[in-house]
Amino acid sequence: MRSLVILLTLLISLPAAQGARLRRPFSASIGVNYGFDHNGSASGCVDYGCGGVCYNTHTGTDFPLSLGTSVLATAAGRVTATYNGCANYGYYGNTCGGSCGNYVKVDHLDGTVSLFCHMQLDSIAVSVGQNVSCGQRLGNSASSGSSTGPHLHLGFRVNGTSIDPFAGGCSQSTSWWVGQGSYPHPIPSATCETTCECSPGQVENQGCGNCGNRSRTCGSNCTWGGWSGCSGEGPCAPGQTQTQACCDCGSQSRTCTGSCQWPDWSACWGPDPDDGQVVCETQEPGPCAEGRRRCADGCLACVRVYEPRPERCDLIDDDCTGVADDGYPQEMGDPPPPWSARLIDFGVPQAAAAGERFTGWVAFENTGTETWTAGSLWLEIPRDHLEGAVDWLDESWPAFSIPSLLMTDVPPGSRGLFEFTFRTPDSADDPLNARLQLVSGTAGWLRCPSPNVDFSVLILPAAQPQPEGPHTATLPDDGCTCRTGRTGRTTFPWPLVLLPLAWIIRRRRRLQA
Known part of the structure; x- marks a missing residue:
């Protein structure tokens, strides 16, 4: 065993x-x-x-x-x-x-x-x-x-x-x-x-060059043959970078991807000349005109330093349209302009008989920094609203297209009252549609925030009775009397307007001409 x-x-x-x-x-x-x-x-x-x-x-x-x-x-x-x-x-x-x-x-x-x-x-x-x-x-x-x-x-x-x-x-x-x-x-x-390196006929692949490939084949003696040439290479090596100049002052670059392909060039960029402190003119209106020499997207350009913004009531062309305070901006600037006004309230009758006179009023707040002195501001019908104004002209008007003058001084923050009399047209075909704009003898047309009033009065045939009550809104009590139902001739204080009257008469002659 x-x-x-x-x-x-x-x-x-x-x-x-x-x-x-x-x-x-x-x-x-x-x-x-x-x-x-x-x-x-x-x-x-x-x-x-x-x-x-x-x-x-x-x-x-x-x-x-x-x-x-x-x-x-x-x-x-x-x-x-x-x-x-x-x-x-x-x-x-x-x-x-x-x-x-x-x-x-x-x-x-x-x-x-x-x-x-x-x-x-x-x-x-x-x-x-x-x-x-x-x-x-x-x-x-x-x-x-x-x-x-x-x-x-x-x-x-x-x-x-x-x-x-x-x-x-x-x-x-x-x-x-x-x-x-x-x-x-x-x-x-x-x-x-002793072991075989490989199995006869076995093929081995290997990366080479720029994402290329090569191969070798195992021989009958169990050893590898030589490598083939490198094929399928890309144009660049992963991580390789290129840089080139672009436009006037810029450069752009690109980095080869992991698949050995070039991507698109980067955006064109360059440093601003003299650190961007060179002053230039942009040829844009208002505050947008000031610029600095910059390398914008690789190209030399005068770039504005002020960006347009919604217009404010500040005598500045905030939106760079070429006109300051256009469009009746409601937001007040800091500081506000010397001459500006905000509509508080107004009163006119809803209707009047053809060929008759009616009285109205309008109140504005002085939102500027200057005091409105008596006789220095008036209500005027703008040029683009003058059609048909001849029919409205009343003998109480200081001048053609000027229905009312300021009667008292109005300091900043206070309210001023303007009273006016209109004559209705003899025909009752259309309503009386009017616009009145505040004008300063010093600054001209006030532009903001709401220095005007629009109203419409229905014209009735002479035989029809008028509707009861005026077309008016409630004016907060600020110490002045705002009347809406006054008719007849207006007692006018001529001594307060003798000084600006000569200017108004000259303006009237130009408008009639």
């Missing part, structure tokens, strides 16, 4: 067809004297062939090398640890170097690690992080650490677990040696594993 077990073990110990990759860690033909114990924690030991070429709890393979024998890497890899500080001769139970003495650990970068123990002091020829090739000298053998005589202890781990690299009836079925050797004292092969 025992002979059958030995026979099976010998058959299994032949080099495995797959998984073999280790060579023996020295040159001399020396076999194993103590192997890996497969008996676990039980007493006694069992080697890979189910024999006893081992000792209890041994987790490696011992080779009886004499002092100073070269120790070689079992396979290519990277040095991950070394120790060099133990005497060449230790003893059983010595803990120097973690009982391993002077050692070298090589990670083969495929989940397997080889550990070489009990090496000679100051003989270690590699350093941590160094890549080593199969068969490269690592150092010399000795008896450092927990050792009773010169030898090499080879430890082997797969994914962190210590295993026996020999295959056998009491071990795994696959050997990790290139050639395992014969039981019970196998001498592993000293040949490094």
